Amino acid sequence: MKLALRQSDRRRDAALPGISGTARLDRRVNRLLNRLHVGDIAVIDIADLDRSTADALVAAGVSVVVNAQPSISGRYPNLGPEVLVNNDIALLDAVGAEIFAEVKEGARLRLDGDVLYAGDRVAARGARQDADTIRTAMRAAKAGLSAQLQAFAASTQQHMEREKELLLDGIGLPELSTKFRGRHVLLVAKGYDYKSDLRALRHYIREFRPVLVGVDAGADVLRDAGYQADLVIGELDLVSDAALREAGEVVAHADHHGRVTGLARVQDLRIEPVVFASSGTSEDAAMLLADAGEPRLIVTVGMRATLEEFLDAGRGGIASTVLTRLKIGGRLVDAKAAAQLYQTRVSAVSLVLLAVSAVLAIAVVLVAGLAGDSYLHLLADGWDHLVTWIRDLFS
Template sequence: MRLPSLRRNRPAEAGELAGTARLDRRTKRLVGRLRPGDIAVIDHVDLDRVAADSLVAVGVAAVLNAKPSISGRYPNLGPEVLIQAGVPLIDDLGDELFEKLREGDGVRIEGDKVFSGDEPVAEGRRHDAETVAEAMAAAREGLSVQLEAFTANTMEYLKQERDLLLDGVGVPDVKTRINGRHCLIVVRGYDYKADIDVLRPYIREFKPVLIGVDGGADALVEAGYTPDMIIGDMDSVSDDVLRCGAEVIVHAYPDGRAPGLARVQQLGVPAMTFPAAATSEDIAMLLADDKGAELIVAVGTHYTLVEFMDKGRGGAASTFITRLKVGGKLVDAKGVSRLYRQNLSTSSLVLLVLSAIVAMGAAVAMSTMSKAYLGVLAEWWDNLMFELFS
């Protein structure tokens, strides 16, 4: 019989790690409940980089994964992110982890073993930089198999969504004016914060339509902007942001089912659905393209082959085709922050100010008017000295 963890909890000893357990089989949903120092309990095969980045940003003390964090199907990026950030990762702990732990339990970690109080809960594999590197190397060897599967999924998507891709069939009519304007589509993905910061001058000048994809809407609000449209499953956008006045489009399955619609309706927010087999970021691009956007700037979206696979879902095949469809309109903001930075050191700033003072002094000294003023000032000074000391 499982005993409540509060009964026999004790402080962690040297070399141990302790914290409060927060559980959810969907990592994206769990992140919203996590607090710094919590221990995240997840059920995530092939932990992707976006999920890992969000766990690191919250400041979790450790991550316990019921599933293998690297299955070997492809070189997923999440475990490396956690290890580099110094977050302990113990995985392959088994499904019983969710049966033996409850939300708010005190959890203690010793090596690769997990305890609730003094009661052993599960034992898995504790990763470090070496084990992650070995697993990633093995995963790269099997990449060709995943590439074949990805290609097959892409062809299936082409057949399924041909009318949407070619003729825009199924794209909803929206109130937001898009035709002839730029659209900035924000996904809470890789490097989204840095890229939004670098794009601030662009946003001020062009005033693009701001489209937040699920949690990307919160990212816009956090950056000081109000989204014009919110598109997605509605599983990671906050209630307050949904009420911000943006036009809301709920991503639905091809058969019309939209699980996220009920939540939006409960909040009293008007919404429409967009049925498609594509991912939410893809339908945002397809909508912007169909409604006549002049330019589409994407923040936090996926582009490389590993990133497509790192999404961990078959729908990622749509990502590749969508980019072919949108074509020359699409500008990827990823990496802009690394290409262009306005880093100005204190010494450089002081040097710049001194240079400006010297330049102004030289300009004053060279002008006829300033020479006359300097002559008057010199004569006044001589008269003052004469009166004081005569």
């Protein structure tokens, strides 16, 4: 009966103008992403929609994004709205917080122009964005960059005063069973270009076997790519049960008051996480923990690295991230740089193949042009030495 009703709804939607889909609502986009399906209408509550969130909405295959707030407020030129429109996803802006009371999860919605309908009822009105309106708003937002940089500098100073003992002396860092000393560490978050960057590092991971750290939903990114996280850190309600169970160690990132989200659920899985309290982001907490373990190198995937990305994020965590990166210094490398450096080096496998090719060439000359068992014995001895050298190289 329910299937017949759904088919009837779809036939009716097809006869009406606009874009129809199932409503999925959440003020926290990270939770919303886990419930989205292709063709859904995502209802969010984000001022200045960032590119990372927009990329995730595109990957989920939504048809419409309805934002309770302005997707471009004018404070700075954020990149998210352009990503949505370039991927043919309709964007309805500034509909107001009332949308969360007017629309229920799973309801059928229809966007026609700048009006959102729930059945025959008007659920919300807003500003429909397109390439032209976004271009105009971005030009205006660029004029406000100077004020944003000044505010950023002020927030950096405030964070330094609040967290100076942690940043300068490591006071508050928990003891971990995961060992970093002398090893490479790969920190993976579900952010900027995470899929392509992780794919580009697959040979690097195979050769160096770094400590794999999943940050927030980055734990599931590692799992989906076929890896098992040595350490999971972050807001635990953003990590699946499977990724938590498979992790070698779990760290719950608490705010500076010590509050942890999702702790009861993790304990129900019979996992007792280490708690690390700081006012920075989960990414910052992961970088600080890895750096304290004295690794050789820390490579980041899906994390902000450029000024454009920092401004695009537009959150209070920017100050803590900049200070954390300054503290770690040259030990920290972005995935794109690591992939480029790795591609230019000559691997041990290439050297072995070159040596084997040279020995085979000599063998052909000896067998074809020279007679006598003495040469063949010499060749056999040379081959034994080569095999021993290869074994020692990989042991």
